[in-house]
Amino acid sequence: MSNIIETINLEKIYGTKVKTHVLKSINLKIPKGSFCCIVGPSGHGKSTLLQLIGGLDKASSGRVLIDGMDISQLSDNKLSEVRGEKIGFVFQFFNLLENLTASENIQTAMMFAKKDPKPTSERAIELMDLVGLKDKANSKTSELSGGQLQRVAIARALANAPDILLMDEPTGNLDSKSEQDVLKHIFNINKSGKTIVMVTHSSEIAKQAELIFEIRDGQLK
Numbered sequence: 335m336s337n338i339i340e341t342i343n344l345e346k347i348y349g350t351k352v353k354t355h356v357l358k359s360i361n362l363k364i365p366k367g368s369f370c371c372i373v374g375p376s377g378h379g380k381s382t383l384l385q386l387i388g389g390l391d392k393a394s395s396g397r398v399l400i401d402g403m404d405i406s407q408l409s410d411n412k413l414s415e416v417r418g419e420k421i422g423f424v425f426q427f428f429n430l431l432e433n434l435t436a437s438e439n440i441q442t443a444m445m446f447a448k449k450d451p452k453p454t455s456e457r458a459i460e461l462m463d464l465v466g467l468k469d470k471a472n473s474k475t476s477e478l479s480g481g482q483l484q485r486v487a488i489a490r491a492l493a494n495a496p497d498i499l500l501m502d503e504p505t506g507n508l509d510s511k512s513e514q515d516v517l518k519h520i521f522n523i524n525k526s527g528k529t530i531v532m533v534t535h536s537s538e539i540a541k542q543a544e545l546i547f548e549i550r551d552g553q554l555k
Contacts, residue, residue, distance in 0.1 A: 337399075338497060338529050339364035339387060344396035346382055346552075356382050358552045360396070364531060364545065366497070369524045371540040372533045374549035380533045381502055383549060387531065388421050388500045389413045401497070422491030426503040428483045430475045436462060436486045437471040443493035461489035465519045481512025485519060492523070499523065501532040505539070 344360040347353050357379045364370050372380045385391040387398055389405050397406050405416055430439045440458040462471045465485040475483060484504060491499055504520070505513040517539065524530045532539070540546050548555040 336366050337363045338366040338401055339531065340399040341383075341387065342397040342399070344383075344386060344398065345394045346379070346386060346391070347394040356552050357386070357393075357549075360554055362547055362554065364529065367524075367527050367529055368544045369521070369530045369542070370532070370545040370547065371543040372531065372547045372549060373535070373537075373540050374555075376535075379549045379552045384500050384502055384531065384533050388423060389417050390423075418494055420496050420498055422494070422496040422499045424484070424487050424491045424499060424501040424504045426506040428475075428487045430483060430486060430490070432475050435472050435474055436467065436478065436489075439475065439486060440490045440493050443490045457493070458489075461492055462486070464492070464523075465489045466515075479512065480508050481515050484508065484512070484516050488516070488519060488523070492528075496528075498529045498531070501530065503533055503535065505534070505536065 340363050341360050344357060345355070346357040347355050360383060372383060374380050382391065386393050389398070393406055397404050399405070400416065400420055403416065405413055408416065431442065434442070437455065437458040440461055441454040444454045444457060459468060459471055462468045465488055467482060467485055467489070470478060470482060475486070478486065488504070501520070505516055508516060520530065532543070534540060
């Protein structure tokens with residue numbers, strides 16, 4: 335199986351006079367279509383690593399390869415293009431627009447998409463159906479539960495048919511039942527062929543991953 339994500343001697347340092355070495359020589363390979371978890375204590379570099387993989391932040395040194403492409407060498411415009419086409423992001427706090435419906439939130443993510451010729455409203459309904467919320471397509475986010483909001487966020491992340499989903503504690507704010515509902519859809523999406531990389535504190539979720547990367551003091555263990 336080919337690797338869709340690879341990091342080579344990846345380092346991240348914050349500060350100039352007083353330097354904080356957040357990540358130190360991270361080398362990892364993630365196969366296409368796999369479900370991987372990044373685990374470790376808070377403040378040890380998990381989310382930073384996810385942001386570097388997704389091109390949301392730039393490494394101090396080293397390389398990040400997405401489908402063989404070194405994104406660390408790309409211009410900001412090209413990097414934005416790669417993110418829009420290849421990577422979907424799901425965060426702990428949903429980041430949905432409160433004044434829009436669930437369907438409209440998904441449609442906003444499709445504004446610059448080139449992959450799907452269908453009308454954005456039709457595609458949004460398909461994605462809502464995929465996460466089991468077709469009947470909530472026209473509901474405002476204020477009318478949805480935490481678990482439902484996260485499923486809308488997952489549908490939005492899938493809007494441009496990315497190959498990779500990067501998830502930062504996607505169930506961190508959910509109760510047990512909502513967590514199980516969200517995880518069911520995450521696992522189904524992975525089975526459909528998407529590569530999923532998840533930062534999590536949950537050992538129960540990590541046990542279900544094909545690969546586990548543990549970060550401590552900025553290093554892989």
